Amino acid sequence: MSCFKLPKVPRKDIVDLKEVLHENVWELFRKSLSSSQRLFLNRDKYELYVPEKSFVFTNISTEFKPHERRGQSIRIGGLESDGDVSETRRDAPDVGDKASSGVSLETVFDNDTDEKQTYKFRFEKTRKTTVTVSCQESFTFGGKANFSIGLPKNINLGIESDMHFQVTETDGETFEEATLMEATSDILVSPHSRCTVSVLLDEKPIHQEFTAVTRMSLPGNGVSVFIRRKSDGVNVFGYKIKNLRVVFSPDVVKCCRPIKDGEGDPDLEMDFLSKGVIHGVIACNHKILLRSGDSSKLLVK
Numbered sequence: 001m002s003c004f005k006l007p008k009v010p011r012k013d014i015v016d017l018k019e020v021l022h023e024n025v026w027e028l029f030r031k032s033l034s035s036s037q038r039l040f041l042n043r044d045k046y047e048l049y050v051p052e053k054s055f056v057f058t059n060i061s062t063e064f065k066p067h068e069r070r071g072q073s074i075r076i077g078g079l080e081s082d083g084d085v086s087e088t089r090r091d092a093p094d095v096g097d098k099a100s101s102g103v104s105l106e107t108v109f110d111n112d113t114d115e116k117q118t119y120k121f122r123f124e125k126t127r128k129t130t131v132t133v134s135c136q137e138s139f140t141f142g143g144k145a146n147f148s149i150g151l152p153k154n155i156n157l158g159i160e161s162d163m164h165f166q167v168t169e170t171d172g173e174t175f176e177e178a179t180l181m182e183a184t185s186d187i188l189v190s191p192h193s194r195c196t197v198s199v200l201l202d203e204k205p206i207h208q209e210f211t212a213v214t215r216m217s218l219p220g221n222g223v224s225v226f227i228r229r230k231s232d233g234v235n236v237f238g239y240k241i242k243n244l245r246v247v248f249s250p251d252v253v254k255c256c257r258p259i260k261d262g263e264g265d266p267d268l269e270m271d272f273l274s275k276g277v278i279h280g281v282i283a284c285n286h287k288i289l290l291r292s293g294d295s296s297k298l299l300v301k
Contacts, residue, residue: 014170015253016140017216017272021225022048024247029227029237046236047228050142054223057146060213060271064152067207067277105199111189119189123199123288124182129163131206131280135170138274139214139255144168147214147274151282152206167274174280183288193293202285212274215259216244220268244270 025048030038111117131151138145150164165175181201189195222242226235241247248256248270257271 013137013254014135014140015255016143017248017253018048018050018052018140018142020253021050021241021247025225025227025237025239028239032237045230047230049226049228049235051223051225052142054219055141056217057141058215058217059148060215062149062210062212064278065209065211066152067209103201105201107197107199109187109189109195109197111191111193111195114191116191117189119187119195120184121187121197122182122184124180125201127179127181127201127283127286129177129179129281129283130174131165131176131278131282132172132174133165133167133276133278134172135167135274135276137255138170138276139253139272140170145170145173145274147212149210149212149278152208152210152278170274170276179283181286187290190292195293196291198287198289198291200285200287200289201283204282204284205280206282207277207279210274210276210278213257214272214274215264216270216272217264218244218268222268243267 026043026046029046030041033041107121109117109119109121133149135145138147140146145167148164148166150162163177165173167173187195187197218241222240224238224240226239227237228235245258245266250256250258253272255273255275257273259266259269259271263269
């Protein structure tokens with residue numbers, strides 16, 4: 001087992017921690033050989049074995065910074081009734097993700113008879129939330145990102161939401177979540193009267209910058225990694241990681257942040273920052289309004 005300091009590798013905005021580890025351990029392996037052995041060393045004949053499950057990643061925190069963008073509109077369908085249906089689109093002004101936009105659908109029930117009439121009203125719509133997460137600075141482990149992000153708390157959705165997105169790609173990953181909204185009712189309309197049912201569906205465009213903190217933890221006795229010969233699977237060199245600050249120092253890994261005293265074990269734990277943008281459209285508020293005749297009195301909300 002080697003105990004000397006790992007060499008440095010070039011810094012990148014998106015860094016693969018397993019690749020950094022591989023480069024460093026390979027260099028240690030080379031230095032352990034004689035000059036003649038290094039002369040005939042073929043890297044393609046070897047691979048790095050890393051027990052990936054020993055590296056535990058935990059989400060610590062996420063901060064958001066609003067970013068202005070134009071509002072968007074959505075397409076709404078799925079309204080069924082015995083009355084006449086109309087649709088009004090409401091777009092948000094150019095105020096970024098501080099305003100919502102959406103669609104208002106109306107069904108009008110006209111009773112021109114001398115008797116009370118009952119009409120069937122049914123509304124069904126699958127509403128979709130679509131969010132894309134992309135990173136400008138982050139980390140991967142074996143080619144995959146490993147952090148999660150929720151919806152920003154600094155935007156008013158008008159709904160309770162615990163949506164979180166597990167990010168595995170850094171160059172732009174899109175998430176979709178569908179929610180089925182439905183309502184069925186009998187609408188009683190008086191003689192020579194009109195009843196209007198309005199369905200209001202709102203959405204919230206978001207475009208925010210984020211900084212997510214993810215903590216890597218190792219078991220108390222450290223983790224052993226090996227250079228393994230491909231031809232027969234024999235381990236030819238081993239290195240035991242007992243200090244993450246040596247392997248992933250800030251001058252090697254741009255997004256790493258050694259933890260402070262009192263936050264955990266600085267040797268076996270390290271934080272990594274992921275910075276980027278989350279943007280998309282969130283399906284949020286909805287209302288169903290019932291109005292009778294020409295009156296503006298609200299009967300049902």
